[in-house]
Amino acid sequence: MASAPRHPPSRPLEPWTPDSWRAKPQSQQPAYGDPAAVRRATAALAELPPLVTSFEVERLRSLLAEAQTGARFVLQGGDCAERIEDCKAGPIAQRLKILLQMSLVLTHGLGKPVVRIGRFAGQYAKPRSQAFETRLLDGHEQTLPSYFGDLVNRQPFTAADREPDPKRLLEGYYHAALTLNFVRALVEGGFTDWQQLDRWDLAFLGAAALSPQRKAEYESTKAALAHSLEAGQLARWEDHTQGWQNHFYASHEGLHLEYEQALTRNVPHRRGNYCLSTHLPWIGDRTRSLSGAHVEFFRGIRNPVGVKLGPSATPAEVRSLAEILNPSDEPGKLVFVSRLGAGQVAAHLPTWLEATGDRRILWICDPMHGNTTLSADGFKTRSFDAIIDEFERTREVHERFGRPLGGLHCEVTATDVTECTGGSEGPGEANLRERYETACDPRLNYQQSLELAFRLAHDRRASLTPPA
Ligand code: PEP
Ligand code: CO
Numbered sequence: 001m002a003s004a005p006r007h008p009p010s011r012p013l014e015p016w017t018p019d020s021w022r023a024k025p026q027s028q029q030p031a032y033g034d035p036a037a038v039r040r041a042t043a044a045l046a047e048l049p050p051l052v053t054s055f056e057v058e059r060l061r062s063l064l065a066e067a068q069t070g071a072r073f074v075l076q077g078g079d080c081a082e083r084i085e086d087c088k089a090g091p092i093a094q095r096l097k098i099l100l101q102m103s104l105v106l107t108h109g110l111g112k113p114v115v116r117i118g119r120f121a122g123q124y125a126k127p128r129s130q131a132f133e134t135r136l137l138d139g140h141e142q143t144l145p146s147y148f149g150d151l152v153n154r155q156p157f158t159a160a161d162r163e164p165d166p167k168r169l170l171e172g173y174y175h176a177a178l179t180l181n182f183v184r185a186l187v188e189g190g191f192t193d194w195q196q197l198d199r200w201d202l203a204f205l206g207a208a209a210l211s212p213q214r215k216a217e218y219e220s221t222k223a224a225l226a227h228s229l230e231a232g233q234l235a236r237w238e239d240h241t242q243g244w245q246n247h248f249y250a251s252h253e254g255l256h257l258e259y260e261q262a263l264t265r266n267v268p269h270r271r272g273n274y275c276l277s278t279h280l281p282w283i284g285d286r287t288r289s290l291s292g293a294h295v296e297f298f299r300g301i302r303n304p305v306g307v308k309l310g311p312s313a314t315p316a317e318v319r320s321l322a323e324i325l326n327p328s329d330e331p332g333k334l335v336f337v338s339r340l341g342a343g344q345v346a347a348h349l350p351t352w353l354e355a356t357g358d359r360r361i362l363w364i365c366d367p368m369h370g371n372t373t374l375s376a377d378g379f380k381t382r383s384f385d386a387i388i389d390e391f392e393r394t395r396e397v398h399e400r401f402g403r404p405l406g407g408l409h410c411e412v413t414a415t416d417v418t419e420c421t422g423g424s425e426g427p428g429e430a431n432l433r434e435r436y437e438t439a440c441d442p443r444l445n446y447q448q449s450l451e452l453a454f455r456l457a458h459d460r461r462a463s464l465t466p467p468a
Contacts, residue, residue, distance in 0.1 A: 007329040007359060016300035018264045018273055021257055021293040028127040028255055028287055030152045030164035031145075037166040038258060044170060045262035050276030051122065051176055052250065054267040054302070060249050060279045061304045063115045065332030067406040068362040073110050074335075074407030075103045076251060076280075076364065077449075078119030080441035081126050084150045087175040092182050094414035095120055096191065096248075098446060101200060102412070102453040108225050109457020117249040119411070121183065122176035122278050124151035125255040126440050127286045133157070147439070150175075151256055155439055169259050176277070180250065187248050204447045207424035214424070217458045218451075251306070254281030257297055264301060272302040282306030285339065285369070288313070290320050299324050304362075306335040310370060311344045315355035322359045335362045337409050341370030342390040349397045364407035365394040372441065375421075379432040381442050384422030388455055408456070411441055412449040423448040 014020075032038050066072045077099055079086075086092075095118065103114040126149035134143045135157055144162040147155045151172035154161035204210070205218050254260045254275065263277035275281055281301075285308040287294040298305045307321055318336070326334040336356075340348055367390035371382045391408065398405035418427040418435045419442035426448050427434065436442075444452060 007323075007327075013327060016296075018261050018297075018300070020300070021261070021297040024291060024293040024296045025289070026257065026293040027289070028148075028284075029257065029293075030148055032164050032166055034166065038169075041166040041169040042258050042262040045173055045259070048173065050263060050265055050274075051173070051180055052276050052279050054270055054274045054276070056247070056249070057274055057276075057279050057303050059247065060115075060117075061332040063332070064280075064304050064335065064362050065360075067115060068331060068360055068404070070112075070404035070406065072113050072115050072406070073106060074115045074117060074362070074364055075099060075106060075410075076117040076119055076407060077102070077410040077412045078123060079413060079438070079443060080123075080411045081149050081439040082120045082123040082252075083155075083439050084124070084171060084175045087179055089182065092120075092179055093186060093191065096183060096186060097199075098412055098414040098449055102449055104229075105221070105225060105450070105453035105457045106408075108228050109221065109453075115249065115407075117251050117280055118183070119251055119409075121179040121250040121252075122172065123252040124172040124176070125149040125253060125259070127253070127255055127284050129286075149255075149440075151259060169256075169262075172259070173263075173277075176250075180248075183248050183250075200450070201446065202450065204424040204451045210424045218454050221454050221458050249279045251280035251282065252278050253284050254278075254294070254298065254305075255284060255287065257293055260297065270302070273300060275301040275303050280304055280306060280335070282308060282335070282337065284308050285310040285313075288317075288321065290317060290324065295321070295324060299327075304333050304335060306337055306364075308337045308339050308366065308369070309352065311340055311348055313348070313352070315351040318352045319355040319359075322356050322361060326360070329360050331360050332362070334360065335364055335407075337364045337366045338394060339366035339369040339409075340390065340394075342367070342386045342393060344370060345390060345393040345397060349394060350401070353397070353401045353403055362406045363398060363403065364409050365391050365405060366409035367391045367394070368409075368411050368441070375429045375432055377429075377433065379419075379429075379436055379442075381429065381432055382420045384420060384426055384444070384448055384452070387420070387444070387452065391456060410449070410452070411443045412445075413438075413443045414446045414449075416447075417443060417445045420444050420448060423451045425451075 067074050099116045103116050107114045128146040130146055132143050133146045134141055151168055152164050260275055264273050264275045267274055283294045283298055288307050367387045371386040375381050395405050417437050418431050419438050421429055
């Protein structure tokens, strides 16, 4: 439902069409060798059914509007780069399980229902800092296009694999559809019922590295969680009518504009255009230029839209993004995801909150992307402590401004990888090579993800009273 325009648009809106982005500077778009093949692929996509529906998108928008006021909390998570080869029953079920388990801990700790949004079922396009990658092969330097995600090219370092291939646009669509189909069947079939959730692996609780105080905190969270589950208290917080048990929401970076345009539709009996490749598409930190193609495309779609904001975003830019992407200041429409790095929160976040005043924005913290470092042996990694630190500092700033921090955006996997360091059970830098499997950025493994939820939950519990 549209709100009263508290912030009437300051200038007349330029006309928008699903392809008006083409007239703007485009960054991070693949350099295809055969434009006719791209046209054939997008024409085929445009004939295929959408992956999500406008009903679902509208329902998510109303949940996000509630998160904006502090009544709900959003947990958005999954792989950095989803891989088509992982479109299999086991990995998909595992992704649901870790999101669900984290969300139960958070529901309990925060005392409010959690909206779970997968960073999957289409997270196949990746922006890269460098368009090309050079490696030394047999004593010779070879330069090839970087890996831009499975929607564009393939990861192995060969000329054939790295060539952007328009057929992959259809491959990405089909695999996103297969993933969504299985997720919906799991959700409807009872995979996410409370009773199924006793299969937790809480090995980090017994880790030798855990201090006695932390151990006591975790044990008390675990006991209180078990009690809440048994007493049905979580179910009340969870709110069955709008919670996980009925719905699943997907999100991905809306990077590849040919793909997103092909899945953007006019829906009968509704106003405007919906981007129906996913429920919540977002603009990455590298592509949020005010005059660029991504902001142009995103300003015209009816979906809620996210924007990642890193340290280079000025207060004026952040304000303009809010004005351009949500000119009528609709509730639940705009999600700003801060990803500053723990040490940069204090310098930037307050200036953004000041610049955006009382505009309706759902603020989410991504404590992953600003805390990426390189290990001594050259692995991209992130420290568990820096991740916690960024979230806590972000939460403090929001509290100081009286503006709720409405969610957590994280890169997690339910397997036992060694990509991020730290946590009670986690690897040190020297162990990263053991199971370093990510196709892009380092993810928290299963134990680290659960421990993150335990840590964030613990700090809040003391001040909460359970709902009647
Ligand atoms: C990402 O989410 O994987 C990503 C590339 O993030 P950002 O745009 O914040 O750098
Ligand atoms: Co990433």
